[in-house]
Amino acid sequence: MGYRILCGALALGLGLGGVAFLLGFLQAAAPGGAAPGPLSPLGPNGLYFMAFTACGLIGWAGGLVGAARHPEAGRTVGTFSAWALVAMGLYRFVGWFTGDFAHLGNLPRIEAVIFLSLALAFVWLRPPAIARGAIR
């Protein structure tokens, strides 16, 4: 049950984030449009990659929805979600370490701890393997 909740909650967060990023790109790309608030420093290249990330997040969220509906069949989604969350924590830590995001203070470190903790949750809540052929 915990695995299903974890997958569902993360799918919701990632999906909403992906849609918001995509809408941010489209808003900036609209005639006369300007990127809203803190997104404006990204520039065209940054917005382009933000939209790319948005599509990836939506796809990831879809995989998590599948894992939430059929946990035993979605173990691999949990495994690679844990890897992705570790990577997300790592790059935030490196970003904090280099000082390039000094204006964010300790926020990257806090986010890194959250993502790494979520990865731990995936490690421990992932359902046990079932026999091959048991899923149809």
Place this chain on the structure above:
Amino acid sequence: MMRWLATLAIGALIALVIAAPSLPIAQRGSEAAVRQEAPHALLAVGDSVPPLALQNLDGTPFDLSSLRGHRVLLTFERSVDW
């Protein structure tokens, strides 16, 4: 077994992220570290800027003192050539 290995690795990362600000390697470049290593390198308000001669992007020599008497905004950025 793999579950415990993953827990150990991720736990070590979490400990590193939490403890990082107190590690010596993370304190490089901080004002405290600079003051300790080069106490005369920092300027106080009202001090004159020390001589600074560098090259422009096109290779032309540039001396900051050539701007003496003008209002100058001096910024420092990390080079991508590292």
